[in-house]
Amino acid sequence: MSTLAPLVLPPKPRGRWKPWLGLAVVLLITAVTLSPQWGIAFSFEAIVKNWQNGADKVLALLQPDWSFFPRTIPPLVETLQMAVIATFVGAVVSLPLSLWAARLTNPNRYTRGLLKTVLNAVRSIPDLLYASVLVAMVGVGALPGIIALVLFNVGIIVKMVSESIEVNDAGPLEAGRAAGGTQLQINRAIALTDAWPAFVNQTLYVLELNVRASTVLGLVGAGGLGLLIDAVRTFYRYDQLSLIILEILVVVVVIDTVSASIRKRLV
Amino acid sequence: MTTLTPTPPGTRARPALVLPAKPSSWRRLTATIVVTVIVIVAFWSVDITWARLGSLPGEIVRYLWLMFAAPNWDKIGEALLQTWRSVEMAWVGTVIGLVISLPLSFLAARGFAPAPARGVLRLLFSVIRAVPEIIIAIAILSVTGLTPLTGALALAVNSVGTLGKWGYEAIEGVDPGPIEAVRAAGGSTPEVIRWGVWPQAMPDFVSFWLYRFEINVRASSILGLIGVGGIGDMLTSYTQYREWSTVGMLLLVVVVVTMSIDAVSGALRRRITEGASVRELDR
Amino acid sequence: MTDLHDSAAAWVHPPAAAPWSIRMRDVSVRYPNGVVALKNVSLDIEAGEMVSVVGLSGSGKSSLIRTINGLVPISSGTLEVGGRHLETARGRELRQLRGEIGMIFQGFNLARRASVLNNVLVGRLAHTPTWRTLLGLYRADDKQIAYEALNSVGILAKAYDRASTLSGGQQQRVAIARALAQQPKLVLADEPVASLDPPTAHGVMRDLRRINQDLGITVLTNLHLLDLARTYGTRLIGLRAGEVVYDGPAATASDAVFETIYGRSIQHEDVLG
Numbered sequence: 001m002s003t004l005a006p007l008v009l010p011p012k013p014r015g016r017w018k019p020w021l022g023l024a025v026v027l028l029i030t031a032v033t034l035s036p037q038w039g040i041a042f043s044f045e046a047i048v049k050n051w052q053n054g055a056d057k058v059l060a061l062l063q064p065d066w067s068f069f070p071r072t073i074p075p076l077v078e079t080l081q082m083a084v085i086a087t088f089v090g091a092v093v094s095l096p097l098s099l100w101a102a103r104l105t106n107p108n109r110y111t112r113g114l115l116k117t118v119l120n121a122v123r124s125i126p127d128l129l130y131a132s133v134l135v136a137m138v139g140v141g142a143l144p145g146i147i148a149l150v151l152f153n154v155g156i157i158v159k160m161v162s163e164s165i166e167v168n169d170a171g172p173l174e175a176g177r178a179a180g181g182t183q184l185q186i187n188r189a190i191a192l193t194d195a196w197p198a199f200v201n202q203t204l205y206v207l208e209l210n211v212r213a214s215t216v217l218g219l220v221g222a223g224g225l226g227l228l229i230d231a232v233r234t235f236y237r238y239d240q241l242s243l244i245i246l247e248i249l250v251v252v253v254v255i256d257t258v259s260a261s262i263r264k265r266l267v
Numbered sequence: 268m269t270t271l272t273p274t275p276p277g278t279r280a281r282p283a284l285v286l287p288a289k290p291s292s293w294r295r296l297t298a299t300i301v302v303t304v305i306v307i308v309a310f311w312s313v314d315i316t317w318a319r320l321g322s323l324p325g326e327i328v329r330y331l332w333l334m335f336a337a338p339n340w341d342k343i344g345e346a347l348l349q350t351w352r353s354v355e356m357a358w359v360g361t362v363i364g365l366v367i368s369l370p371l372s373f374l375a376a377r378g379f380a381p382a383p384a385r386g387v388l389r390l391l392f393s394v395i396r397a398v399p400e401i402i403i404a405i406a407i408l409s410v411t412g413l414t415p416l417t418g419a420l421a422l423a424v425n426s427v428g429t430l431g432k433w434g435y436e437a438i439e440g441v442d443p444g445p446i447e448a449v450r451a452a453g454g455s456t457p458e459v460i461r462w463g464v465w466p467q468a469m470p471d472f473v474s475f476w477l478y479r480f481e482i483n484v485r486a487s488s489i490l491g492l493i494g495v496g497g498i499g500d501m502l503t504s505y506t507q508y509r510e511w512s513t514v515g516m517l518l519l520v521v522v523v524v525t526m527s528i529d530a531v532s533g534a535l536r537r538r539i540t541e542g543a544s545v546r547e548l549d550r
Numbered sequence: 551m552t553d554l555h556d557s558a559a560a561w562v563h564p565p566a567a568a569p570w571s572i573r574m575r576d577v578s579v580r581y582p583n584g585v586v587a588l589k590n591v592s593l594d595i596e597a598g599e600m601v602s603v604v605g606l607s608g609s610g611k612s613s614l615i616r617t618i619n620g621l622v623p624i625s626s627g628t629l630e631v632g633g634r635h636l637e638t639a640r641g642r643e644l645r646q647l648r649g650e651i652g653m654i655f656q657g658f659n660l661a662r663r664a665s666v667l668n669n670v671l672v673g674r675l676a677h678t679p680t681w682r683t684l685l686g687l688y689r690a691d692d693k694q695i696a697y698e699a700l701n702s703v704g705i706l707a708k709a710y711d712r713a714s715t716l717s718g719g720q721q722q723r724v725a726i727a728r729a730l731a732q733q734p735k736l737v738l739a740d741e742p743v744a745s746l747d748p749p750t751a752h753g754v755m756r757d758l759r760r761i762n763q764d765l766g767i768t769v770l771t772n773l774h775l776l777d778l779a780r781t782y783g784t785r786l787i788g789l790r791a792g793e794v795v796y797d798g799p800a801a802t803a804s805d806a807v808f809e810t811i812y813g814r815s816i817q818h819e820d821v822l823g
Contacts, residue, residue: 026362029358030358030359030362033355033358033359034359047410047411047416050409050410050411050412051410054409054410054411055410057409057410058406058407058409058410061406077312078313078314080309081309081312081313082313084305084306084309085306085309085310085313088306088309120526120529121522121526124485124521124522124525124526124529125518125521125522125525126485126486126488126489127489128401128489128492128499129488129489129492129499129502129518129521132492132502132503132506133502133506133514133518136506136507136509137326137327137330138319138323138326138327141314141315142313142314142315143315143319143323146315212397212399213399215399215402216399216401216402219401219492219493220492220503223314229402229405233405233493236409238406238409241402241405241406245398245402245406248397248398248399248402249394249397249398252397253393253397256397
């Protein structure tokens with residue numbers, strides 16, 4: 001009884017090398033990207049060299065120039081105007097497109113696929129790139145900024161809302177079909193009411209994103225606080241930049257808080 | 268059983284129904300009014316000459332034609348090189364971000380560090396998240412110079428904000444059972460993290476890193492706008508030269524590269540969070 | 551167990567002008583995944599009949615009822631509903647046919663966040679121009695029909711409540727009101743009481759019987775419980791593996807009949823009690 005028979009271990013599962021292979025690949029890519037030859041040449045020397053002339057400017061970030069405050073108000077207001085208008089237009093455009101992009105509300109695979117492909121492409125270009133191209137097209141001001149934000153918003157809202165429609169119960173829609181409704185009628189009478197909370201939720205979320213994004217669109221001439229950021233950075237007025245960053249922080253936090261409290265009440 | 272009162276078809280003589288009172292919807296009404304007022308004020312007060320809007324669609328179509336009717340592929344070599352620069356920035360930014368955020372998210376999670384440290388870290392994460400990466404890049408470029416490194420560092424800082432937050436939320440969301448088991452077996456905090464938390468939270472973390480990499484790929488292309496290099500830099504230049512056919516080509520490159528990276532990263536994320544497919548487990 | 555509305559409310563819908571009959575000839579249903587749900591089913595259901603369709607899950611009874619309003623397309627055979635060919639109906643014609651056929655589902659299938667009234671108005675979709683639906687401007691006549699339908703199932707008082715706030719039995723009544731608002735010539739019910747507790751189930755079955763007896767509408771109900779099928783149907787159709795294995799009077803169908811249909815002995819879960 002007490003003689004221990006050698007334990008028969010089951011064979012070790014294969015595939016345990018996979019995480020290690022993943023790690024090796026990540027390290028290899030990181031080494032390449034950091035190398036001076038192919039990569040971005042990470043070097044502490046450059047930083048040390050720049051430190052001498054740059055440090056005092058960075059330190060200026062800690063001393064906001066409060067006297068600059070009045071001049072920041074009009075661009076700040078324009079930033080908020082752009083965010084609100086873009087959110088509104090984006091939401092209005094997105095609502096029908098969301099129903100178009102979801103399988104339950106648009107059974108036609110081809111039109112759905114077409115819309116999704118277009119939106120994937122639209123989503124892969126960041127808002128600031130849109131803005132910089134649009135400024136060259138329609139001129140400096142809030143308008144190109146708003147158009148850039150709308151493109152950005154439609155991409156997000158339609159994706160999120162159509163995904164939330166997909167997980168909704170198909171039964172009520174079937175009832176509408178059984179009662180002889182057209183797809184459009186069913187979407188309006190049944191799918192829309194069930195998708196509404198997701199839609200409002202995403203719209204508020206996009207408003208938060210827009211407030212954040214619209215503060216920098218001016219860097220390429222698309223209106224708002226960014227115009228001012230571009231001006232102060234040209235003269236390395238980091239004390240003024242510091243004030244602008246503080247204002248962005250306050251506005252973003254306020255909008256996020258309000259939006260979050262509304263979203264929480266939404267059921 | 269009810270007695271029927273069949274109404275002869277065609278007559279309208281029906282017993283009056285007692286309808287319930289319509290519920291008052293003052294909350295919805297107030298919300299509608301508030302939203303309407305805000306939107307109207309924004310439209311009315313913004314500095315845009317709305318009269319121009321009429322010609323706008325035509326203009327945009329004209330420019331789209333200029334850009335995409337015959338994209339100029341002469342500069343494709345340089346475009347791909349600059350795209351690689353941008354992707355590098357995104358990669359390095361993500362790696363630095365995850366290396367810094369990983370320990371910080373444990374310190375910010377309940378049960379691993381004193382409450383004040385937790386509060387400070389969480390505040391730091393939310394402050395970082397509120398500031399767009401391009402502003403972070405502007406703030407640090409006087410020290411780091413107009414190089415891709417600046418871009419990578421700005422992305423790293425911003426990544427710490429999001430990865431830190433997602434990280435501590437994931438850690439707090441794990442099942443406490445295995446943690447208690449390790450503690451009960453006399454495990455130290457590092458052992459708790461390694462054997463109690465990490466096996467549960469690892470898929471979430473890896474998927475956060477990949478997702479943040481996707482975000483950084485987009486963000487890296489816009490950092491070029493302030494001159495740190497990459498595809499955004501090249502795009503701004505050609506936009507300013509108004510070489511529309513080259514701009515069209517550059518936009519196509521951005522779309523294709525971003526969508527491909529999203530597709531690969533998205534597939535990896537699904538693989539990690541849902542586990543290997545059944546077919547593969549059979550083998 | 552008496553229901554309030556049984557004694558309080560009166561049926562104010564005019565009896566169906568002419569209830570519809572159903573004529574199926576060699577109907578087969580094969581799903582895209584290869585599953586054959588119905589095999590050469592031939593049936594004649596006369597106008598004004600109250601029919602229970604019985605079978606185990608997977609016997610094809612749900613497919614049978616869904617072919618009758620075209621929710622499940624038939625692969626071969628002919629199907630006439632109210633004298634019109636359903637197998638060839640497409641688009642507008644199919645929607646008009648469906649508009650005359652009320653349907654009640656096991657899961658009620660109400661838009662959860664919409665009001666009870668708006669759910670019942672779904673029954674008017676086939677008779678409402680699309681622009682009215684889009685703007686949410688229903689005709690006063692349609693609203694009146696919806697109110698009366700709600701009144702006849704005894705929940706008019708809940709008209710403005712959100713559908714999801716109602717109990718299961720109340721939700722199924724809303725679904726019945728939705729079907730009634732179609733002013734149907736035929737009502738199909740797919741396991742209408744499978745999600746309800748016994749007293750509520752009997753209430754809903756009584757509602758269906760009244761639709762048949764008082765309004766003269768043809769009613770076809772899927773059931774898996776033999777006592778309900780016996781009590782509330784006048785005719786019983788048994789399905790097994792996609793084929794009709796019994797067709798006869800419901801009241802006199804013996805346990806042996808059910809054992810043939812189910813292909814096994816009767817168990818206690820086959821009875822509601």
